[in-house]
Ligand SMILES: Nc1ncnc2c1ncn2[C@@H]1O[C@H](COP(=O)(O)OP(=O)(O)OP(=O)(O)O)[C@@H](O)[C@H]1O
């Protein structure tokens with residue numbers, strides 16, 4: 001009964017979100033639509049870490065490794081194929097395969113959590129440096145010049161599926177990006193509600209117990225990590241589509257840190273929290289970026305400090321606590337219908 | 351099943367931690383459907399022995415076989431899948447999952463989808479956790495969590511059940527019930543129980559193995575063991591007299 005109402009409420013929320021997404025291009029100027037498109041692609045990136053860290057217990061300091069790989073894979077494939085359809089597939093597959101390789105060595109090699117963090121960080125740095133040092137003419141994959149620190153300009157943006165002659169307008173780009181965000185969110189929700197989701201959370205909660213029940217924690221983590229890599233890669237493709245441009249900054253450590261901040265601020269252990277965190281913080285950063293009074297990194301640092309010190313659980317879980325508390329209080333309170341009649345009798349007798 | 355092949359057998363099993371010899375040349379064997387109690391003072395090596403049997407640590411030397419198949423060197427999840435379940439001494443539960451999810455996760459490996467819900471309900475009944483079935487285990491009392499872990503082990507329907515101090519922290523009534531449940535399960539499954547509570551041991555035991563300083567001191571019927579002077583000495587007569 002309560003489960004069904006919860007499900008209905010969620011479906012209703014989903015419909016509202018879809019309607020809002022559909023309304024955005026009609027209500028906002030193209031500049032705002034573009035900015036929202038960027039935020040949506042960042043939110044997809046946030047979901048990748050929200051999943052592996054919040055539900056898989058895997059803290060990757062280098063989620064941008066997959067984001068950057070996805071972005072570069074998209075750019076290279078889009079330039080070579082002159083069609084975004086296979087390029088998007090590459091943007092998902094390449095980082096996923098890379099995650100399989102990296103995850104295999106770390107999880108099956110029984111690397112501790114601390115070293116796992118160090119390794120993901122290092123791998124990101126290496127990729128950043130590799131991408132940075134590809135400026136010469138000789139660094140090309142097919143027709144795609146990698147461009148070193150200058151990056152790759154004029155990357156073809158999304159076109160209609162398998163139809164390169166029909167490029168998407170920015171409004172359509174918004175629909176695709178926001179749609180991808182909703183799709184990834186739903187996919188993760190379904191995954192987490194099912195068998196695999198419970199096993200992933202079980203491994204996060206207690207690896208020893210999970211293995212004593214016959215679950216291989218290494219394999220479970222590897223699968224979760226790979227899903228996270230694939231999602232981050234998709235975010236990379238969405239990002240390139242937004243700017244038609246990619247540079248080694250996609251691998252930057254500051255972006256890696258920002259993803260962790262989104263998740264922390266929005267709420268570790270939820271999916272919607274990090275989405276909200278990403279949009280909110282990117283909005284704040286971009287607002288600050290357009291003036292020179294305060295430094296954006298300073299504000300980011302202050303926001304993170306506030307949440308770590310005062311609102312540890314993050315926005316969404318804290319809000320949930322408040323709502324649950326209010327609901328319990330409301331239930332414990334006497335029923336409003338019974339009260340007036342009970343009160344009316346003594347009042348009338350006086 | 352071949353009667354001559356023991357369910358589990360260890361030969362010269364030794365586990366060293368630096369200079370400490372926690373298990374010293376232990377040769378142990380258990381028949382199918384046998385119920386065995388393992389006793390011994392603190393530090394005798396009982397938990398260490400269980401850890402080797404379940405793959406939580408790799409023994410320094412010696413061999414372990416489960417129905418004739420060697421298991422030393424296998425990983426915990428591989429051994430678990432062969433049919434060995436353990437309730438560890440230090441509670442191991444999933445604090446963020448509900449009671450029902452625990453039993454579900456444990457049962458789904460062996461139960462067909464149709465049976466699964468029934469198995470979970472049966473274990474909820476058996477452990478008397480029906481009222482808190484959907485509560486998050488991290489919010490339950492220590493005693494309840496103890497039952498969650500026992501239930502989780504049972505839900506997996508292992509062929510061999512290892513229980514490391516299952517009654518620790520339980521009330522007398524609960525301890526009594528645990529003994530009852532153990533005897534009941536023993537009708538179809540083999541069990542090894544580590545306990546310090548002698549009343550509990552008397553209630554369930556047929557054969558008792560005594561560990562002392564990493565070695566098997568003796569192995570005999572419960573009466574013979576409890577009457578033995580050496581056993582009385584290592585326990586300082588306190589608990590045996592009780
Ligand atoms: N991981 C370890 N590292 C070092 N020493 C260990 C380790 N595990 C156990 N020991 C030592 O091995 C010996 C046996 O310990 P074990 O836990 O097996 O005893 P036990 O019989 O289960 O005792 P208790 O009744 O207190 O649970 C002890 O001296 C203990 O300190």
Ligand SMILES: [Mg+2]
Nearest residue numbers: 396397398439
């Ligand atoms: Mg012990």
